[in-house]
Amino acid sequence: MENYTHITGDTLIRLGFRPGKWFKEAIEYINANQLNEEEMRIYLAPYEPKPIIPLNTEGVPFAVNIRAEDEVETSNMESVIASMKEIVKTPTVVGGAIMPDACPTGPIGTIPVGGVVVTKNAIHPGMHSADICCSVLLTDFGKADPKAVLDAAHAVTHFGPGGRDRNTQFRFPSELLEAFEQNEYLKDPQMIQTARAHLGTQGDGNHFLFVGISKQTGNTMMITHHGSRGVGARLFDKGMKIAERFRKEISPDTLKQNAWIPFDTEEGEIYWDALQVLRSWTKANHEVIHDAAAEKLGIAVENRFWNEHNFVFRKGDLFYHAKGATPLDEAFMPDITGPRLIPLNMSEPVLIVEGETTASNLGFAPHGAGRNLSRTQHRKSKGEQTIESVFEEETEGLDVRFFSNEIDITELPSAYKNASAVRNQMEEFGLGTVIDEVMPYGCIMAGDWEKNAPWKVKRRQKQATKMK
Template identity: 45%
Template sequence: MDGATLIAWGFQPDRWFKQGIATANAMRAAGESDDAIFAHLQTLAPVETLLRTNGLPYGLFLDAETPAERANAAAVAAHMDALMRVPTIKAGAVMPDACPSGSAMGTIPVGGAVACENAIHPGFHSSDICCSVAATIFKRDDDPVKVLDAVQRVTHFGPGGRAKPIRPAFEGDTDFGDNPFLRGLENFALGHFGSQGDGNHFAYVGRLRSTGQIALVTHHGSRGLGAQLYKRGMAAARRHTAIVAPKVPAHNAWIKADSPEGRSYWQALQIVRSWTKANHAIIHTMVRQEIGNQIADTFWNEHNFVFRRDDGLFYHGKGATPSWSGYSADDDGRTLIPLNMSEPILITAHRDHKGSLGFAPHGAGRNASRSQHLRENGDALAAELAALQARGLDIRSYCGIPDHSELPSAYKDAAAVRAQIDKYDLARVVDEITPCGSIMAGDWERDAPWRKPR
């Protein structure tokens, strides 16, 4: 280390540099991290990365017509205005499905995307790391009821792992012990492998509009494995940001990408991505074996993740679908955008809209929180579910209790979101999967032990 290193870290040359360089090299020789060296040098001459006085402008691809939509858009804008003051962010965008994802000001909204320089922000991909959708198109026609029955037999929805674990086999499964962010998480990787999530995660069965072929689509993230990685990533990010930018809110903390911790975290993200892709695949494979059909086609994409583009920036999508060619090594040019349980799932081709940072929406999003929707609609929601079932849609709740906060009325108008995708050229719809039925976890918390009186 020399004076150039200290200047690159933000220190101003002064008489203390000679002592600082000697101290820094001694600490490095002793095996101390760059963060520890930086923290010690700050005691000699403090330097701080400050929030911007005003937020950077960002791309806004969100139309609002009704009072509820305008209130949602105003809340999203307030969060983005605060978020765009974070010093690592170089550009940002808001998708048509945007809605707030937290109450702390400056929390990245669902449908938000930001490009950051030399920084990975765990809070920007959230605990549901690599939340994603995967489609399998079957060769022969089949009964949708038979496919949904098979899904219920081979997996489970909700918290926890499987009663009988499936031994995972995915690229990177032997690397846990070598990565400080994944060490000790092997049991999560094994126990949750082959299981679905709760909340808005689903298994959806429909037909390809172009051919009529039966299709299975699953939606989930990295389960407990990703949640634990997120906790560790946030802890590391807060340690680093507390040193270099103590005035930045904790939920906007980052890990320096080119530091040893940053490289380890990036590797951990890729391993968890491999796990999640394999998790979709094993569920689809088990369903195929149950129904005795063959696979004609399969593809997938994530919408809660971090990507690195050719410009060297780290592109964080929080509920935003990548829509540029080569966003990943396994990109085949197609992505999936689900809307709600009664609407088609869109199969789209990339557009790489510069203003949206190359992203498209990941779904329909909400104009109100789950609790607000339940409070305002009450008994009408049971009638809504009954009407969907009367239309012939096979809507199931794995735990047996419907979660009315997941009904179509809880989401933005699907036609309006689709119109905005077209209007802003965020993605190009090339086909659809029309709905036959779906399974979600349902309201598994209603009869949870901690909710029952003694």
């Protein structure tokens, strides 16, 4: 039996170990204690490299629930399909689907908006993205005046970057605080501070507050759309770092954006629990805004239902990653009893839907209308038209407000896919049945808050000074 009188990193590499931070401590211990081969093997057992998991080069089948309507959509769809073909080579993937609102985001191999990816015993943070639990909540305000509801909501909501100051923060529920403090990935003070400040905020981008009238009942309904804000982004960053550590160790050929956390590890269980806490926080984030509007109006709400469309759903050892896809299957949301919500654009109704799981929809429907053009491309498509003329043309008859008081034309109806086409394809591919529609009265969005961001104002002032 050999005694290793002096080992180096090369010795460990020759024995089949992959370099790591633990090398230094192990080398010092083995040399100091003059371990023989058997003793060294026992000592090194916890560091035995896990077998490399290769890519599934053939990929697995995925359902294509989308049909291109024109050349732009054809290019869009081809990019989405190309990305999915790379994603389904990931070793954990067992299925997938794309929805009619699908559009590419990020490099090839990144889950598209409107994509569903099913994996076995694995959570992929990159497949739920930084906007964890982006979701929609509807409150039925009965026969309340829609303008009064929109005015009340405008007075209590918060759009734009950052959170609320201490004077306008909502009470942080004690049970949520306890849940944060009990989770390893959520308990740090900065995470909790962000959760406090961002409660009751809606962010920017395509997030909105919509007021409309039920086609079926004539009641006024308010719908909010946003996710877990800064606290979700922080958890996402942690999740991606954990997944990357596993990727380097067990599947280095997997694309970085598709790295995963094995569920049957301590890290996987903690991360899954953190996602559930974020889900509860996000629902509360919607509810405090709706409750504050109702309180300001002095009326009782008649009904309320909610669903996320950017999350990871679980069935046994299968994890369904939905990047902008509405869950229809009751198994995904056992605590939800109402129908689901699919917003289209500010000039179109919000659809209230139900549906059954099929082999092609995997238990999901679209989450909206999606985009064919990037924001920059959409701006260019308007040519010489002024922002004001585009706004007037596309919002005629609606009470559309931007919280920053700056119009964002990349959130107007023409920025999105044709709503009728999305609805037709929902029917064509069996992606849910519309049981009611909330006809638009008006909405609030963040608007182009960056136009007058402090750093831009400062830059403009500096440029003006130089020109004098």
